[in-house]
Amino acid sequence: MDTTVADPLVGQVLDGRYRIESRIARGGMATVYVARDIRLDRTVAIKVMHAHLAADDDFVRRFIDEAKAAAALSHPNVVAVYDQRTDGEHVFLVMEYVPGRTLRDLLSERERLGPRAALEIMQPVLAALGAAHRAGLVHRDVKPENVLIAEDGQAKVADFGLARAETASKMTRTGVIIGTVGYLAPEQVLAGRADVRSDVYAAGILLYELLTGELPHRGDTPLAVAYKHVNEVVPPPSAAVPGLPPQVDALVSRATSHDPAQRPQDANAFLAAVAEVANGLPPGIDERLADQLDGHNATSVLPTPAPAPVSDGRTAVYDGAAIPPGATRTMAPGGIPPAGPHTAPPRPRGAGDRVIGALTGRYVLIAIGTIAAVVLGWAVWYQVSGQYEHVPNTIVGMTVSDARSTLQGKGLTVQVGRQKVYSDRVSKGRVARTDPAPGTRLTQGQAVTLYESKGREPKRVPDVVGKSQSEATRTLRDEGFTVGQVRRASSQSVPKDHVVSTSPRAGDMQSPDEPVGLVVSNGMTMPSLVGQNGEDAADQLRGMGLDVKVEKSKDGSRPPNTVLSQNPPAGTAVSRDDRVTLVVNKKDCLFGDFLCDEGPRRGGGDDEQLPIPTVIGRTFGEARQALESSGFRMRVGSRRLGDRVIGQNPLGNAPRGSVVTVWG
Known part of the structure; x- marks a missing residue:
């Protein structure tokens, strides 16, 4: 664990949820931490992008898109992606925490692996890549550092899609090839493009490294290594580790072909080939090869010379040990007999001649059989080649037009299903599934039906009415x-x-791929009150929760006790507790205001109906002040779960002095 430098993030809580506990490692693109998910009470891994990447808007956008695609993968050999968040300047990914070590750590400890052990590790790695390829994802950064070995020995592949986000960024680095150059396919070096077959190439390099303990192409600079990927073939692993089976050499050779069309067409096809070779390996091969390499120099594995056999016509005997004819023998360096004549003990000529004759006849028959098998296989291939095609695994996730072009280019007929299907893995508008399924072998001209994705399965829209716009947005995104x-x-x-x-309303079902529209309040609108009864106008404004000030003025042309003007004017947006002013008309009084006839008045008494202010959303103190200033009394209901009013009864109008019950 990387703890050499104090990290300012350790101890902080990101997004109010993830408490950073310690730093695991720091890479070229991000720093990885162990964290605690406070909400779900579980340990997670947090990958925080470096600041220079997080400041690149284009990179962040692509990173989020790729993280969403990777989160859709559900496979036991894929490190699960739980969440993607931004907290201030920190852009981060929340992933499954896998206690254990990386494949690089294992390789550093053991230097190299035997063929059976190497193929056993490759199988879960290729299974994870195969799941990604079926979903239309390309890893682009297959290497030992991205393979985690859990404490129970299970292998898991991490960092799906992140290399794509980096290489697609508008960021440039002069003189540097972005990516892990030791595993780059030739087409990535030459054209900067990658598909599932580029992952197969990298997996072939990974297999070579597991078998030999080193990369096939090395150089003083990344550019020199990239040049070798383009201009040199990957040598067979047996050139570095003599004794490796030829079928293992063939796996590496095919996967690392310069021509992508000559490689297995995706990780699933490569997995099938690896599994077949692994099942055919002889028992104990890893142990025998390890003993051979540990005990002797690699250049000393030679056919056993015949210094002085004592034969019974069936078995040759050397130094008292019986060895079958044609066997090989491991000699220590310097054990090769010097060239030149030597004197051999006499032997019965007839017996030796019979052994040589039997061996010669056997090899001739083997050679004839091999040639016949090759000719027969070539003839069968010649007859059937071009008649069969496979539905590519890469079709799922393509646009319908691209999928149609790909299949028609292979001589297959294409149909589009009438009904679209929901898919949690494939974006809306892309191919979600095919009939027959990817990988199926078809004859030329046979039909493939494409089914377009409608997006993810519908789910209920959460209720966000009454929440602030920012809180509502956060709730919707969390869902x-x-x-x-x-x-x-x-x-x-x-x-x-x-x-x-x-829109749609809370509780309605909708696919998360369809946006949810919001109507946000501009607040209340000031009504037109000029000409109305002054007391009625004031009560109406108080019912809206506004602070009303009434001023008197005189206008002989207007009826007394009517509103002459208002401030703010009608149509103005107002909020609760805003101050509004009403100017109400009055008459000149000969003997003082107490003898003035102010004109028609509103009916009085206890039965007078007044508008009840709406106090939902206010604190209980604000609600009490608004209700009592409007002529009502307030009672708090028995259940009080918060600090604000969430309901009231009654609404509308009620007699002055009525009790209004509120609860929160």
């Missing part, structure tokens, strides 16, 4: 939805900048 069009509208009951409604 997997995105926010679509945001419209603003006036509301007499919902506070300003809070959500009035959603």
Whole structure:
């Protein structure tokens, strides 16, 4: 664990949820930490992007898109992606924490692996890559550092899609090939493009490294290594480790072909070949090869010379040990007999001649059989080549037009299914599945039906009405939805900048690939009150939660006790507790105001109906002040779960002095 440098993030809580506990490692693109998910009470791994990458908007956008695609992978050999978040300047990924070590650590400890052990590790790695390839994902950075070995021995592949996000960024680095150059396929070096067959090439390099303990191409600079990938073939592993089976050499050779068309067409095809070779290996091969390499120099594995056999016509005997004819023998360096004549003990000529004759006849028959098998295999291939094709595994995840072109280029007929299907792995508008399935062998002209994705399975839209716009957006994103069009509208009951409604409505089913629209409150709109009864106008404004100030003025042309003017004017957006002023008309009084006839008045008494202020969303103190200033009494309900009012009864109008019950 990397603890050599004090890390300022250790001890912090990201996004109010993930407490950073320690640093695991630091790479070229990110730093990885062990963290605690406070909400779910579990240990996770947090990968925090370096600041120079997090400042690149294009990189962050691509990184988030790739993280979403990687999160859709569900496979026991893939490190699960739980979440992607941004907290200030920190852009980070939340992943499954896999206690253990990397394949690089294992390789450093053991130097190299036997063929059976190497193929056993390759199988879960290729299974993980195969799952990605079926989902239309390309890893682009297959290497021992990205293979984690759990404490129970299970292998898991990490960092799906992250290399793509980096190489696609607008960022440039002069003189540097972005990526792990030791595993780059020739097409990545020459054209900067990669597909599933590029992952197969990198997996072939990984297999070579597991078998030999070193990379096939080495150089003083990354550019020199990249040049070798383009201009030199990968040598057979047996050139570095004599004794490796030829079928293992063939696996590496085919996977690392310069021509992508000559490689296995995806990780699933490579996995099938690896499994077949692994099943055919003789028992104990790893141990025998290890003993051979540990006990002797690699250049001393030679056919056993015949210094002085004593034969019974069936078995040759050397130094008292019986060895079958044609066997090989390991000699220590310097054990090769010097060239030149030597005197051999006499032997019965007839017996030796019979042994040589038997061996010669056997080899002739083997050679004839081999030639016949090659000719027969070539003839069968010649007859059937071009008649069969496979549905490519890369079709799933393509656009329908690209999939159609690919299949028609292989001589297959293409149909598009009438019904679209939901898919949690494939984006809307792309191919979600095919009939027959990818990998199926078809004859030329046979039909393949493509089914287009409708996006992810529908789920219920959460209720965010009454929440602030930022809180509503966060809630929707936590549920997997995105926010679509945001419209603003006036509301007499919902506070300003809070959500009035959603489209679709809360509780409706909708695919997370479809955005959720929001209607956000602009607050209340000042009504037109000029000409109305002054007391009625003041009560209406108090019912809206506004602070009303009434001023008197005189206008002989207007009825007394009517509103002459208002401030702010009608149509103005107002919020609760805003101050509004009403100017109400009065008459000149000959003997003082107490004898003035102010004109028609509103009916009085206990049965007078007044508008009840809406206090939902206010604190209990604010609600009490608004209700009592409007002529009502307030009672708090028995359940009080928060500090703000979430409901009231009654609503509308009620007699002066009525009790209004509120609860929160």
